[in-house]
Amino acid sequence: METHSRVLSDSRKPVDDGAIAIETIGLTKRYGKDVLAVDDLDLTVYEGEIFGFLGPNGAGKSTTIDVIMDYVRPSAGSATVLGYDAQTETREIHERVGILPDGYGLYDRLTGRKHLEYAIALKQSDDTVDDLLDRVGLDAAAADRVVGGYSKGMMQRLALAIALVGDPELLILDEPSSGLDPNGVRLVREIARNHADRGKTVFFSSHILSQVEAVCDRVAILNRGRLVAIDSIDGLRDTLGTGSTVTLSVDAIPDSLTLGELAGVSDVAVDGRTIRVSVDEATAKVDVIDRIRDDGAAILDVTIEESSLEDLFSAYTGDVPPKVDASEVER
Numbered sequence: 001m002e003t004h005s006r007v008l009s010d011s012r013k014p015v016d017d018g019a020i021a022i023e024t025i026g027l028t029k030r031y032g033k034d035v036l037a038v039d040d041l042d043l044t045v046y047e048g049e050i051f052g053f054l055g056p057n058g059a060g061k062s063t064t065i066d067v068i069m070d071y072v073r074p075s076a077g078s079a080t081v082l083g084y085d086a087q088t089e090t091r092e093i094h095e096r097v098g099i100l101p102d103g104y105g106l107y108d109r110l111t112g113r114k115h116l117e118y119a120i121a122l123k124q125s126d127d128t129v130d131d132l133l134d135r136v137g138l139d140a141a142a143a144d145r146v147v148g149g150y151s152k153g154m155m156q157r158l159a160l161a162i163a164l165v166g167d168p169e170l171l172i173l174d175e176p177s178s179g180l181d182p183n184g185v186r187l188v189r190e191i192a193r194n195h196a197d198r199g200k201t202v203f204f205s206s207h208i209l210s211q212v213e214a215v216c217d218r219v220a221i222l223n224r225g226r227l228v229a230i231d232s233i234d235g236l237r238d239t240l241g242t243g244s245t246v247t248l249s250v251d252a253i254p255d256s257l258t259l260g261e262l263a264g265v266s267d268v269a270v271d272g273r274t275i276r277v278s279v280d281e282a283t284a285k286v287d288v289i290d291r292i293r294d295d296g297a298a299i300l301d302v303t304i305e306e307s308s309l310e311d312l313f314s315a316y317t318g319d320v321p322p323k324v325d326a327s328e329v330e331r
């Protein structure tokens with residue numbers, strides 16, 4: 001398989017290259033001699049974007065976030081957040097950023113309410129606890145219990161509420177959907193959209209493509225510490241031709257099936273009264289449906305399966321991403 005070692009060009013920059021929310025230049029982080037967690041990363045995120053930061057486990061996403069929040073120091077390169085230097089103007093950054101970290105950092109013996117009260121005091125915000133609870137779907141009774149008894153989903157909702165305190169200019173979400181049920185996943189998306197609709201920035205880090213693609217304007221793909229692509233999801237799919245599969249049930253297979261002639265169609269397979277069509281251009285999906293009707297078949301059902309993150313990763317890196325054993329990672 002072809003390996004894309006260069007960073008593909010960005011086909012969907014905001015029309016008006018507005019103010020910059022996050023910028024890293026040559027950012028590099030080594031742990032000891034052997035681990036190169038982030039490797040010469042140049043990244044620009046614009047204000048008002050929902051920016052997806054995608055990569056398999058161990059790609060360096062959390063380390064990048066750790067550097068831009070000054071939780072760890074880079075080995076080389078620099079980062080700015082909202083125009084402030086990540087290393088020398090940390091206070092200014094922390095006042096303006098809300099972060100949902102990977103791993104909750106919550107205290108078992110404190111109630112959810114106490115956590116929020118502390119966060120509100122720290123940010124000197126006029127938010128109310130009840131309003132924040134409401135935004136993340138935690139009820140008041142749950143908030144009065146200690147966090148030690150919370151489910152993973154409840155902890156994630158509480159951590160999200162803490163990130164929202166003070167209505168930050170930049171919201172950093174590191175694997176925000178972990179532990180959440182589908183309603184919680186939807187809630188994260190709504191919160192991200194609502195934030196961006198009000199001109200604020202969301203940096204959404206995840207290894208799950210479906211969650212990123214549903215909400216992000218642009219994405220960067222990180223692999224083994226290196227930026228391998230930065231574009232919209234559709235742009236990535238189009239560039240790579242990893243495309244989607246359209247599966248159609250029809251009343252009868254037409255005598256002359258002319259789908260193979262369509263631009264953007266790479267493969268057609270027929271099984272009984274099911275037609276499976278691989279397309280490598282987003283616009284070809286609708287053309288496939290039109291053409292089958294023109295060929296004389298009635299369509300009874302259609303499903304569309306987009307290429308998975310694994311397909312995209314494989315296309316960019318030429319191999320399956322490495323899995324990192326959590327026990328190997330000292331935090």
Ligand SMILES: Nc1ncnc2c1ncn2[C@@H]1O[C@H](COP(=O)(O)OP(=O)(O)OP(=O)(O)O)[C@@H](O)[C@H]1O
Binds near residue numbers: 056062331
């Ligand atoms: N404190 C540390 N000491 C040593 N190595 C580390 C440390 N933190 C991270 N690493 C290593 O750096 C690399 C990048 O890890 P990082 O956690 O940034 O990746 P990630 O993309 O966020 O993945 P995940 O989603 O699994 O957290 C991995 O190889 C990891 O083992």
